Amino acid sequence: MNGALGTLTIVTSLLVAAWSGVTALRGRAPDRRLLAGLGVVELAVLALAIAALVAIAGGEGPGEPGTFWGYLVTLIFLPPLAAVLARMEPTRWGSVIVLVVCLVMPVLVVRLEQTWAVTHG
Amino acid sequence: MAEGSTADRTINRGPGRVLIALYLLFAIAATSRAGFQLITKYQEAPLAYLLSAFAAVIYIVATVGLARANLIGRRVALTACLIELVGVLGVGAASLTVPQAFPDDTVWSRFGEGYGYLPLVLPMIGLVWLRRAGKG
Numbered sequence: 713m714n715g716a717l718g719t720l721t722i723v724t725s726l727l728v729a730a731w732s733g734v735t736a737l738r739g740r741a742p743d744r745r746l747l748a749g750l751g752v753v754e755l756a757v758l759a760l761a762i763a764a765l766v767a768i769a770g771g772e773g774p775g776e777p778g779t780f781w782g783y784l785v786t787l788i789f790l791p792p793l794a795a796v797l798a799r800m801e802p803t804r805w806g807s808v809i810v811l812v813v814c815l816v817m818p819v820l821v822v823r824l825e826q827t828w829a830v831t832h833g
Numbered sequence: 834m835a836e837g838s839t840a841d842r843t844i845n846r847g848p849g850r851v852l853i854a855l856y857l858l859f860a861i862a863a864t865s866r867a868g869f870q871l872i873t874k875y876q877e878a879p880l881a882y883l884l885s886a887f888a889a890v891i892y893i894v895a896t897v898g899l900a901r902a903n904l905i906g907r908r909v910a911l912t913a914c915l916i917e918l919v920g921v922l923g924v925g926a927a928s929l930t931v932p933q934a935f936p937d938d939t940v941w942s943r944f945g946e947g948y949g950y951l952p953l954v955l956p957m958i959g960l961v962w963l964r965r966a967g968k969g
Contacts, residue, residue: 778873778882779938782866789861793854801850809854816858819949 714763718825721756721787722818728753729814736807742798746810750798753817754791760821761788764828780827787820844966845902852962855955856896862948863889863940870937878937884924885939888952891917895959907963914959921945921952 728749735746761784764774774780794813798806845853867885875882891913898910925944928935938947945952 778870779866781869782862785865785869786858786862790858793857793861797850797854797857801846803847805847805851808848808851812851812854813858823947 714760714767715825717756717760717763718821721753721760721821724749724753724756725814725817725821729811732807732810732814736804736811739804740807741802741804742806742810746807747795747798750791750795750810750814753814754788757787757791757817760824774828776827780824783820783824783827787817787824790817790820844907844963845900849899849902849962849966852959853896853899855951856892856899856959859940859948859952859955860889860892860896863892866940874937878935881935881937881939881942884920884941888917888920888940891920899959907966910959911963914956914963917952918956918960921956925953 728746731749732742732746735742764784768774790813794810797809800806801809843849863885867882867889870878870882870885895910895913895917898906898908898913900906901909921941921944924939924941928939928942935942940948941952944950
C-alpha cells in the first residue's frame, strides 16, 4: 500500500474541506473552483486505487479483502457524489455537503490503510 | 402545481440535502462492503455479512425516502430510520456481549465504531429532521 499516495489523498481532501468550510461560513454556494478541487481529490483516490491494484498484481494483498474493497469503492464514489449533490444544492448547504464528504474521506483512507496492513504490519 | 407543500419542499432541500448525502454515503459504503464480503468469504461470518447487507438495504431505502420527500417518502424514511436505530443499538450491544457470533465486523458492530459512530448518530439526526420538517 502506497503510504505517500494515501497521505496525498488525505491532505488534498482536508484542503478542500477547509476551503468548502470557509465557503459555507460565508454563505456561498460551491463554485467551479471548489468542484475542481473535488476533481483533484478524485485523481488522488484513483492514483491510490491504481497503486493498490499494481501491488496486488505484484503478489501483495489486503489483510481484510472484503472490507478493503468496500472502503476503496466508497472512496472512488465519494468525490463525484459530492459534486453532483453540490450542484443540485446551489446554496451554502451545497458547500456543507462538500465539507462533510471531504472530512469523511481522510477517515476512510486511514481505515483503508488499516485493512491493508493487517497481514503486513 | 409543480410546487409541493412547504414540508415537501424543505425536507429534501438545504440541510436535508446534506442528510441525503450522508445516507447516500452509507448506502454506498454498506453495499460495497457487504457485496465484497458476501462474494469473497460468505462462509466465514454469514450472520455478520447478511446483517451488513440488511443495513445496506435500509440505507438505500432511507435515502430514497428522504429524497422523494412526499408523504409516502417521509413515512418510508421514518420507518427506515427507526429500523436503523434499533439495528445499530441491537447489533452494537450484541457485538459486545456475544462477540463469538460476529467473527467479522458489520457496519453496525460496536455501535458503528468502524465508521466513526456515524451509524449511531445518523438515524437520530434523521428522526429529528423528519419530525421538524413534518411540522413545517
